[in-house]
Amino acid sequence: MNKNVGIGFRKDFAEEFLSSDILDPAFVELAPENWMGIGGYWKKIIKQLSEKHSITSHGLSLSIGSPEPLDWDFLINVKAFIKEYDIQIYSEHLSFSKCDNAHLYDLLPIPFREDTIKHVANRIKEVQDFLEMKIAIENVSYYTPVAAEMSELEFINTIINEADCNLLLDVNNVFVNAFNHQYNAKEFIKGLPLDKVSYIHMAGHEQVEPDLIIDTHGEDIIPPVFDLFDYTTQRVQPVPVLLERDFNIPALHHMQSEINELEKIANNHWNKKHATSKRYISTAV
Amino acid sequence: MQLQKDTYRQQSDLAKYCRTNILDDTLKVRHDRVHHYRRLVYNVVNDSLISAYPLLNNLLSETEWASLVNDFFATHSCQSTQVWKMPGEFYNYIKSTDLSLKSDYPHLTDLIYFEWIEVEMFMMEDIEYPLFKTEGDWENDQIAVNPEHKILQLNFPVHFKNSKSITKEDKGEYFLLVYREKETGKVQFTDISAMYGLLIENIVNGLTLHEILLALKSTSKFENTDQVVAQIIPFFNALQKKGFLPGFI
Ligand SMILES: [Fe+2]
Numbered sequence: 459m460n461k462n463v464g465i466g467f468r469k470d471f472a473e474e475f476l477s478s479d480i481l482d483p484a485f486v487e488l489a490p491e492n493w494m495g496i497g498g499y500w501k502k503i504i505k506q507l508s509e510k511h512s513i514t515s516h517g518l519s520l521s522i523g524s525p526e527p528l529d530w531d532f533l534i535n536v537k538a539f540i541k542e543y544d545i546q547i548y549s550e551h552l553s554f555s556k557c558d559n560a561h562l563y564d565l566l567p568i569p570f571r572e573d574t575i576k577h578v579a580n581r582i583k584e585v586q587d588f589l590e591m592k593i594a595i596e597n598v599s600y601y602t603p604v605a606a607e608m609s610e611l612e613f614i615n616t617i618i619n620e621a622d623c624n625l626l627l628d629v630n631n632v633f634v635n636a637f638n639h640q641y642n643a644k645e646f647i648k649g650l651p652l653d654k655v656s657y658i659h660m661a662g663h664e665q666v667e668p669d670l671i672i673d674t675h676g677e678d679i680i681p682p683v684f685d686l687f688d689y690t691t692q693r694v695q696p697v698p699v700l701l702e703r704d705f706n707i708p709a710l711h712h713m714q715s716e717i718n719e720l721e722k723i724a725n726n727h728w729n730k731k732h733a734t735s736k737r738y739i740s741t742a743v
Numbered sequence: 744m745q746l747q748k749d750t751y752r753q754q755s756d757l758a759k760y761c762r763t764n765i766l767d768d769t770l771k772v773r774h775d776r777v778h779h780y781r782r783l784v785y786n787v788v789n790d791s792l793i794s795a796y797p798l799l800n801n802l803l804s805e806t807e808w809a810s811l812v813n814d815f816f817a818t819h820s821c822q823s824t825q826v827w828k829m830p831g832e833f834y835n836y837i838k839s840t841d842l843s844l845k846s847d848y849p850h851l852t853d854l855i856y857f858e859w860i861e862v863e864m865f866m867m868e869d870i871e872y873p874l875f876k877t878e879g880d881w882e883n884d885q886i887a888v889n890p891e892h893k894i895l896q897l898n899f900p901v902h903f904k905n906s907k908s909i910t911k912e913d914k915g916e917y918f919l920l921v922y923r924e925k926e927t928g929k930v931q932f933t934d935i936s937a938m939y940g941l942l943i944e945n946i947v948n949g950l951t952l953h954e955i956l957l958a959l960k961s962t963s964k965f966e967n968t969d970q971v972v973a974q975i976i977p978f979f980n981a982l983q984k985k986g987f988l989p990g991f992i
Contacts, residue, residue, distance in 0.1 A: 491824055491825045491826065492825070492826075492827070494825070495825070495868060496866050496867070496868060497866070497867055497868040497869035497870075497891075498865055498866065498867070498869065498891075498923055498928035499865070499927070499928030499929075500866070500928075501868075501869060502928065518826075519824035519825070523754075524754075525746050525750075525751045525754055525755070529824065532824045554754060554758075556758075557754055557755055557757075557758035557759075558755055558758060558759075558820065559820050559822075560758070560762065560819075560820035560821050560822075561821040561822065561823065561824065561829075562758060562761055562762070562784050562821075563784065563787040563788060563791075563821070563826050563829070564761075564780070564783050564784045564787055566754075566757055566758065566761070566780060568754070569750050569753050569754065571747075571750055573745055573746050573747050573750050574746065574750060576745050577745045577746050580745070601773075601776045601777075601779045601780065602772040602773035602776040602777050602780075603772070603773070604753055604754070604757055604770075604771065604772050605749070605750065605753040605770075605771040605772075606771075666779075670776065670779075672779065672783075
């Protein structure tokens with residue numbers, strides 16, 4: 459069986475993960491912000507991790523949708539970090555988490571507008587030029603549109619095309635948004651630039667109101683999201699798939715069984731000659 | 744910036760709302776749902792502060808804590824891209840802001856400093872050790888010091904007395920040696936006297952114990968240096984075992 463599915467690396471399970479073979483992911487994903495410029499105990503852990511596993515990176519603080527200029531000092535550190543650990547993939551969220559020179563530490567929705575498209579696409583290009591690699595931009599979940607003047611789909615598509623970047627397709631986020639904003643998830647996925655998908659996220663969520671789901675990453679993946687993954691894998695090339703579990707973390711064998719299920723679906727559709735995850739990672743950028 | 748004024752305003756107002764919980768009516772969002780953003784953002788900040796400052800959180804009442812966190816997040820623009828560093832900004836905010844809490848809790852700034860140092864030293868980048876040998880003479884050799892250390896001078900005994908029982912009467916001079924163990928990465932705290940603090944500072948500056956005592960003798964701080972040496976050697980031996988004074992240069 460090919461290995462496609464990685465795990466979001468969390469400090470909560472670092473020790474057990476590294477000292478056992480219970481979890482056997484194709485790769486691990488981490489947020490550079492949590493691991494760069496540190497020493498001591500966690501530095502030893504990330505060194506061990508990088509000796510055992512391929513690492514992909516998924517940023518939190520770039521804030522590609524901020525009105526203000528990019529934080530170049532931060533990008534210099536990110537570039538050094540991904541070089542230090544031989545990381546081939548860097549992705550970020552299509553959102554903003556900093557405004558008026560203040561970080562907010564969470565992902566806020568960007569207004570779906572012409573001017574933000576130009577602004578964000580330019581910033582993505584600047585980041586790609588600086589990092590000397592294509593980056594993948596993730597469709598985020600959102601609970602209210604902000605001053606929207608077009609559809610989410612048009613917004614995402616135009617940015618990905620104008621910036622000439624890759625798309626990190628978060629299948630759970632599509633499900634969450636389709637539920638929250640009452641559209642058809644499969645139609646939405648069909649409308650995305652699927653040839654640009656270089657990476658997939660899968661996660662669980664929590665329904666907090668009759669008509670609202672919050673993207674918590676704190677529950678198991680539910681069957682309709684597995685179905686949507688099945689639908690997606692039939693339409694995109696083989697790419698790394700990540701299981702995100704950030705809260706309410708279950709036993710490692712439980713997460714491995716979710717990984718196995720994702721692997722099974724991926725392998726049903728993706729050509730088995732596409733070798734190992736290492737190869738996916740190097741071809742995805 | 745290629746953004747139209749209104750687009751910028753919308754983003755700015757949403758961010759402001761998340762920071763202050765004050766919603767501008769002109770913000771074009773679903774007003775039945777936008778509160779989730781304030782909740783989510785506030786929770787990240789609050790949770791990070793609780794995990795960095797468990798003693799402070801335990802000392803303050805729920806209302807005091809919430810109003811402190813609210814004021815901090817609403818008025819201070821967080822600069823750190825790394826969320827673990829944000830509590831360091833909280834420490835600086837408290838240190839430099841006039842707060843009525845400080846008269847209720849005179850040891851507030853010391854307590855938060857003490858808690859922040861632990862986080863900072865646990866996380867900080869590795870510092871290279873000097874080359875050293877394990878055998879040597881405490882009195883006449885230059886002593887190697889674990890470079891990952893700090894000597895804290897505090898006005899209140901936040902390191903050994905329950906914060907809830909500390910009062911103005913506890914005010915004094917307290918010294919604390921803080922260092923990170925090389926093997927485990929754990930941050931260790933050792934209560935030291937002012938004299939030991941001075942000694943360690945001079946050792947860090949490269950003086951031998953003999954040289955330090957000679958200088959102190961000339962200022963007539965210590966008459967009987969033999970007695971001092973007799974006290975210090977066991978202390979140094981203990982610090983060697985703990986890895987703070989790993990050996991001799
Ligand atoms: Fe995601």
